[in-house]
Amino acid sequence: MKKLSQLSLGSLDASIAIPKYDRSAVRPGIVHFGLGNFHRVHQAVYVDRCLHRPGNEGWGICGVELLDNPGTQAKAEAYRGQDCLYSVTEYAPDGSASTRVIGAMVEYLHAPVDPEAVLARLTNPGTRIVSLTITEGGYNLDETTGVFKLDTPDVAHDLSGGPLRTAFGYIVEALRRRRGEGIAPFTVMSCDNLRHNGDTARKAIVSFARGKDAALADWIDANVDFPNSMVDRIAPQVPPAARDRLNQRSGIDDAVPALGETFIQWVLEDDFRAGRPPFGEVGVELRNDVPAFEFMKGRMLNASHILLAMPGIMLGHRIVHEALGDTRLYRLLETFLDRDAIPRIEGPKGVSLEAYKKAVLERFSNPAINDQLLRIAFDTTAKIPVFHSRTIEMLVEDGGDIRREAFFLACFGAYLKGKDDKGESFEVVEPRLTENDWTLLRGGNPIDLLRTSPFEKLGLADHAAFAKAYGGYVASIQATSVGQTLEALLAETA
Known part of the structure; x- marks a missing residue:
């Protein structure tokens, strides 16, 4: 050389x-x-x-x-x-x-x-x-x-x-x-x-x-x-x-x-x-319309990245393209983009949101990049309010299908315990969670995740329909696994 x-x-x-x-x-x-x-x-x-x-x-x-x-x-x-x-x-x-x-x-x-x-x-x-x-x-x-x-x-x-x-x-x-x-x-x-x-x-x-x-x-x-x-x-x-x-x-x-x-x-x-x-x-x-590109990227690419990481890690995946190769996770992301995100985004003038979606999924599938899911999961409490809150708010406001977002947050709650479906441990790094937040999380009431400081402004703990859906997914994950819960979600939303 x-x-x-x-x-x-x-x-x-x-x-x-x-x-x-x-x-x-x-x-x-x-x-x-x-x-x-x-x-x-x-x-x-x-x-x-x-x-x-x-x-x-x-x-x-x-x-x-x-x-x-x-x-x-x-x-x-x-x-x-x-x-x-x-x-x-x-x-x-x-x-x-x-x-x-x-x-x-x-x-x-x-x-x-x-x-x-x-x-x-x-x-x-x-x-x-x-x-x-x-x-x-x-x-x-x-x-x-x-x-x-x-x-x-x-x-x-x-x-x-x-x-x-x-x-x-x-x-x-x-x-x-x-x-x-x-x-x-x-x-x-x-x-x-x-x-x-x-x-x-x-x-x-x-x-x-x-x-x-x-x-x-x-x-x-x-x-x-x-x-x-x-x-x-x-x-x-x-x-x-x-x-x-x-x-x-x-x-x-x-x-x-x-x-x-x-x-x-x-x-x-x-x-x-x-x-x-x-x-x-x-x-x-x-x-001069940079914010429109920021919103598109944040609510599609960044939101999909962290949506992939939470259940992906829990299913035992550690690399982005390997997780997206799991057909269950690919369907989750594609459905989220098609039904939850894209209908609620006004894209930049001249930009096709459908084409952008295809590019996002193609990029995540690139095996040479070898990107780490745990890198993406770092400081998730900072990312969810930025990249998912507006979509969640709009779903709640217009009576949309909240199930995928509720499942995602339930996966995050499971992820915080640091052990996946296969019993493998991993490091959880959430610097924004305070001691009071961790005290809430250790209290045994799964709804309390929605009351921690990063999420309390969203008011989801007090939204009956969202709290019920979220609680149901938490119970399912605890009784079975993230994998089985995801399969049931995909079956009922096919």
Whole structure:
């Protein structure tokens, strides 16, 4: 295998797509916080496409790592040893695959080692976009009030004037310097998988700034753009065995290869006073109806993902495509989408919900992705209210068929016990359940799941028909199994 570097690009196998632009001429115009797998197979891929178009040399990416531990230090060494190059292998549902080398990142900074280098790059007039994939929970907003938390340790540290630790601290300090030096502000572009991600980024950054300087906060709010976007691509983790498999396939000795499905989508508000790459020419959908795409994705793809995970885990499955290969679970998802979700969604203009449904089921069936059900199940109490609550509310309001949603919540209650139908144990990670919630759950009344803090606002415990259906499925699961209960549900709703 050939060690990946700028010098070795020309000697890679002819089947490997490589950057055809002059990387030596590319300058960072985007600074990115959160250089995880999703960014590497999503935003960076789009930027790489842009760089292949003449005249866009000013839109390279500078990646910034905020954490300081042996893993991030090793990652920094790996990127630098490979001239910031890495490979992306894309697998189609039919098993076919292709590999390309991404050259969009031309600089990598490890913030704990040299924070001033990060601030210098952020303050540089050539930096016109700062992008974020810091995870849905990384915006530091209180789950109940939605208020930015000024007292969390790293935020409080940054506000006190210590060496910066957070993306908020770096962004606000850089904007303060740019304002003082008469340099126009950059755009802050969230690429995280959450609704209204631009609005969320604005709230977090302006709130942090207000904790330091109210006038600066007002200036940021008035002068910095925070476009909303909807992002979508499955990007699994790449453990050592997967890394070796990818490298054997490509013939490239890549310390940090990435893996993704062939499907990729980015719907983005065109709100960039500071300029942007030609995203619209490389597949990004520049639209002003991003919320419509968010609702469609959330109530179809994300809702189906977690709907598959709960009974799937209980039936003994651990991999997404294996679970969807269970005809019972495939029928559950298809029926949910056809009867419960799609009739209650107004899709984006020009988008077929039926075609989107087929794409969702096809993507979940992709065996190469090897996505873990337990990864999807992580923090389910945060996902159900976001991705299922509106469908449940509408079913209740219009007298729709509540049975599939009631069964789903009954499966979640069974899942919380950490043992599947086959007696196999698994780890349950639900950080949002409080001690009071767990006390309720241990009380023996199954309806109390609907009274726990993540679900109490839905009022389902007091809705007689839903509570009765839910209680019936709980009793059936306890008396028989999730599998038999699902088979009975499918038979009665055929």
